[in-house]
Structures are given as structure tokens and as C-alpha cells.
Amino acid sequence: MRFPESFLHFIWQFRLFQALNLFCTTGEPLSILGVGMPNKNAGPDFSQSKLSIGGRTWIGDVEIHLKSSDWFLHGHQDDPAYAAVILHVVYEHDRAIYRKDGSLIPVLILKDLFPESLLTHYERLVNSMHTFPCEKQIHSIDPVIVNGFLSRMMVERLAQKSALVYQYLAKVNGDWERTFYHFLAKSFGFKVNEIPFELLADSLPLSIIRKHLDRPIQIEALVFGQAGFLSGAFKDAYPRQLKKEYRFLQKKYGLVPIGVGAWRFLRMRPQNFPTLRLAQFCALLLKSDRLFSKILELEDLAELKKLLQNLPVNLYWEQHFHFQKETKKVEVQLGAGSVFHLIINTICLIISAYGKYSDQADLINRGLQLLEQMPAENNAITRSYLQAGVAIDNAFFSQGILQINKYYCAEKKCLNCGIGIKILNQ
Known part of the structure; x- marks a missing residue:
């Protein structure tokens, strides 16, 4: 057999087999009144299935295997x-299975009940060497169907990320300001330096930052020192001067800096160096106290x-990407991207997560609407789908693309994907 068990799940769920004149291996006639509900948890594959076996109606579970054994x-x-x-339900029947009470479990063999072309089509899809499995077919799918599944992916992505927010929120005893500070720092890492930025935020409590917001040099000393x-x-x-200030503050608060070796500089443009990102992070902290409360107030x-924008970044960084490495004029403000x-990755997430947490539907909708108002993300992944003919009109859909690529396309889970199912059903 050249296919996974999930292929048979797909065949059963969508009734892609000859469903008339069915018989169990015992010779009893079988009618499928309802295939049941897919079970994503432990236990049988489908629940609440409704069948007629030998003229008697049964309601219960259906288990699917490649072989009976x-x-x-x-x-x-x-x-x-x-x-x-x-x-x-099996592809091949090689062994009878009995219940604890000694009764025989009826068996349906699918092997000759669906067209070979369906299996060939599936294999061609999941074994393709393209950037993603349906790269050459997705353009033929109705955009309404594609957008509908991408919307579902966006909601799934938001739920996954929100779960991480709630997990951290519980860790800090429900402090939303501190939670926002953590995820804001994480986003400033721009993936390459995401982890060291997280470590920095966790090693430098927001409560200490707040005590020194009237002294910019001390905020910068704390951030660069802890980094x-x-x-x-x-x-x-x-x-x-930063070093002098940090020595005093480090001793005062018993701070332990993270290792400088955690930061990554290689293969990135100087504008993305972590030193400049840290300077911008300092400036944003200085620009507004209680940033979480501030973003809840800003609806536009x-x-x-x-x-x-227009962050009060220290003038030193206008001619430096790193300490003591002078260069030409540096753009110290955050670019549009x-x-x-x-x-996208912090503000929309936190607003929506807080909206769900506090049962405020308007905040959930605000987070989603902001995504719809922003341009789609431009990266290697989104570009591959654009080139394949997928319209990605805004950040809402580009986030959906990132989700489907990571959890479906990359793992070849075409049978769990609304778009993949539509292609296989063509």
C-alpha cells in the first residue's frame, strides 16, 4: 500500500466510493445512513455513525485501518x-476482529470500491516537488473557496498565538502590561533574534523599566546592559556612560545579563542589526508609559x-550600527515593513486576545479589521502563493497563507486542507 491511513479517512468522510449494493465480509447488506463525525482526539476514527447492517439500524463508532490486523x-x-x-472499514481484510463479548465486528473492504485514478491523483499531489503540493492546481480553484479556507486558517493561527498569550499571562498573574511588554520584545527580534529579545524582556522586569522612564540614559543602560x-x-x-549607569543599576537590582553570544548579526542588513533594534525598542518604551493601555485606546x-514612528532614538545611532563602529548616516526609525x-504580530494579536479574554467582541473585531487594512506580508512564502495565482489582498490573508503553509502544505496534509480536498474532488 502506497498511501497513509488518512487517505481512507478522506474516502470514507466524503463518500468517494461506490456506496450502492455494499456488503460486509459476512455477506450482510450494508447501507450507510451517516458516515459520522471525524474524531480528532483519542478513540475510534468516526463517531455517531448511522448504518444499516443486515436490515438492522446501528448507531456508533467506525474504525478505519489499512489492514484489519x-x-x-x-x-x-x-x-x-x-x-x-x-x-x-479497511483496505485489506486479513484478520477477523471480535468484541470482548465474542461478537464479530462487521467489516467493509474499500479496496475495489473507489477509482484507482483518485489514488493516483492523491499521490501526484503529495509527492510533488513544487514549492507547495498544489502549486500547479490551486489557480483552478474558485477564489471564494480559497479565501474561505484562508480565513479559517487565520482564525486558527490567531487561536494558536492567543493560547501562548494566555499561557504567559497566567505566568505573570494576569498582568496584561507585562504580557504586552514580553510579546512586543519578542516581535522586535524579527524572528532571527526573537529568542534573545524574549530572554532580555524576561531578565529585565517592566517594573524596573517604569521606575526610570524619566531618565532615557538609564533605560538605554538597562536594555543594552541586560542584552x-x-x-x-x-x-x-x-x-x-551607559556602562557606568548599568553597573550602578545592575548592583541595585541584582540583574544578570544574558550572554551577548545569543545575538545574531550574520547574513542581515545593518539596518536589522540587534543593536539598532534595541535602540528602537528603548525609544518606544520611552515614548509612552503603559503601552498596552495605549494601544487599547488607539482604534485607527x-x-x-x-x-x-518618530521614535526618540538616541542620536548616537544615527552614525553607528554597533558600539564604536562609526558609519555613514543611519536611518534609525522603523521602516514601514x-x-x-x-x-501584525503583537498589537493585533494582543488586542484580539484581550478581547476574547474580557469578552469584548469589538476588540476581537478591531484586531481582525486592522489586519484587513494592512498590506499583505512580502516574503518567500507569500510570494510563492502569489506566483501560483492566489490573490493575497491584505495581511489577514497573508497570515492565513503562513498558517496553511506551515501546518498543511509543508506537512503534506492535503487531506485535511479544504483546498486540497477540493482539488482531489475535481
Whole structure:
């Protein structure tokens, strides 16, 4: 057999087999009144199935295997959850299966009940060497269907990310300001330096930051010191002053900096160096106290963009990408792409997560509407779908693309994908 068990699940769920004049291996006539509900948890594959076997109506579970003997391979004979199985659907029947009471479980063999072309089509799809499995077919699918599934993917992505927010929120005893501070720092890492930024935020409590917001030099000393960038010897006055301030604050609060080796500089443009990102992070912290409360007040995308622009970045960074490495004029403000990155990955997420947490539907909708107002993300993944003919009109759909690519396309889960199912059904 050249296919996974999930292929048979797909065949059964969508009735892609000859459903008339069916018989069990015992010779009893079988009518499928309802295939049941797919079970994504432990237990039989389909529940609440309704069947007529030998003229008698049954309601219960259906278990699907490539071979009947897989029942024992998977240990179902010792699991009481399988006591209510009313039909065993298999590709090949090689062994009779009995219940605990000695009664035989009826078997339906699918092997000759569906066209070989369907299996060929499936294999061609999942074994393709394209950027994603349906790259050459997706353009033929109605955009309404594609957009509908991408919308579902966006909701799924938001739910997954919100779960991480709630997990961290519980860790900090329900402090939303501190939670926002953590996820804001994480986003400033722009994936490459995401982890060290998280470590930095967790090593530098927001409560300490708040005590020094009236002294910008101390905020910068705390951030760069905790990041591990103030351990060397400096000639420039600015880093020397930072080091002096940090020594005092480190001793005062018992701070332990993260290792400077955690930061990544290689294969990135100087504008994305973590030193410049840290300077921008400092400036945003200085620009507005209680940032979480502030973003809840700002309902307009233009206002949110304004919050992240015109940051009071220290003048030192206008001619440096790193300490003591002078260069030509440096653009110290966040670019449009970086601004949208922070809004998409932090602000929209936190607003929607808080809306669900506090049962405020208007905040959930605001987070989604902001995504619809922003341009689609431009990266290697989104470009591959664009080139295949998928219209990605805004960040709402580009987030859906990232979700489907990671959890469906990359894992070849075409049988769990609304678009893949539509292609296979063509």
C-alpha cells in the first residue's frame, strides 16, 4: 500500500466510493445512513455513525485501518473506548476482529470500491516537488473557496498565538502590561533574534523599566546592559556612560545579563542589526508609559503607525550600527515593513486576545479589521502563493497563507486542507 491511513479517512468522510449494493465480509447488506463525525482526539476514527447492517439500524463508532490486523497493532483490543465500534472499514481484510463479548465486528473492504485514478491523483499531489503540493492546481480553484479556507486558517493561527498569550499571562498573574511588554520584545527580534529579545524582556522586569522612564540614559543602560553589550572597554563617551549607569543599576537590582553570544548579526542588513533594534525598542518604551493601555485606546491604524514612528532614538545611532563602529548616516526609525510587522504580530494579536479574554467582541473585531487594512506580508512564502495565482489582498490573508503553509502544505496534509480536498474532488 502506497498511501497513509488518512487517505481512507478522506474516502470514507466524503463518500468517494461506490456506496450502492455494499456488503460486509459476512455477506450482510450494508447501507450507510451517516458516515459520522471525524474524531480528532483519542478513540475510534468516526463517531455517531448511522448504518444499516443486515436490515438492522446501528448507531456508533467506525474504525478505519489499512489492514484489519492493524486493530491489534494499535492495541485497540485492550482499549474500552473501542467497545462501541459498529463497523471496521479497511483496505485489506486479513484478520477477523471480535468484541470482548465474542461478537464479530462487521467489516467493509474499500479496496475495489473507489477509482484507482483518485489514488493516483492523491499521490501526484503529495509527492510533488513544487514549492507547495498544489502549486500547479490551486489557480483552478474558485477564489471564494480559497479565501474561505484562508480565513479559517487565520482564525486558527490567531487561536494558536492567543493560547501562548494566555499561557504567559497566567505566568505573570494576569498582568496584561507585562504580557504586552514580553510579546512586543519578542516581535522586535524579527524572528532571527526573537529568542534573545524574549530572554532580555524576561531578565529585565517592566517594573524596573517604569521606575526610570524619566531618565532615557538609564533605560538605554538597562536594555543594552541586560542584552550583554556593555561588558567591553569603550572609547566613545556614549557607551562609557551607559556602562557606568548599568553597573550602578545592575548592583541595585541584582540583574544578570544574558550572554551577548545569543545575538545574531550574520547574513542581515545593518539596518536589522540587534543593536539598532534595541535602540528602537528603548525609544518606544520611552515614548509612552503603559503601552498596552495605549494601544487599547488607539482604534485607527494611522494612530498605531504614528505610535511606532518618530521614535526618540538616541542620536548616537544615527552614525553607528554597533558600539564604536562609526558609519555613514543611519536611518534609525522603523521602516514601514517593520511597523506593519509589529502591528501584525503583537498589537493585533494582543488586542484580539484581550478581547476574547474580557469578552469584548469589538476588540476581537478591531484586531481582525486592522489586519484587513494592512498590506499583505512580502516574503518567500507569500510570494510563492502569489506566483501560483492566489490573490493575497491584505495581511489577514497573508497570515492565513503562513498558517496553511506551515501546518498543511509543508506537512503534506492535503487531506485535511479544504483546498486540497477540493482539488482531489475535481
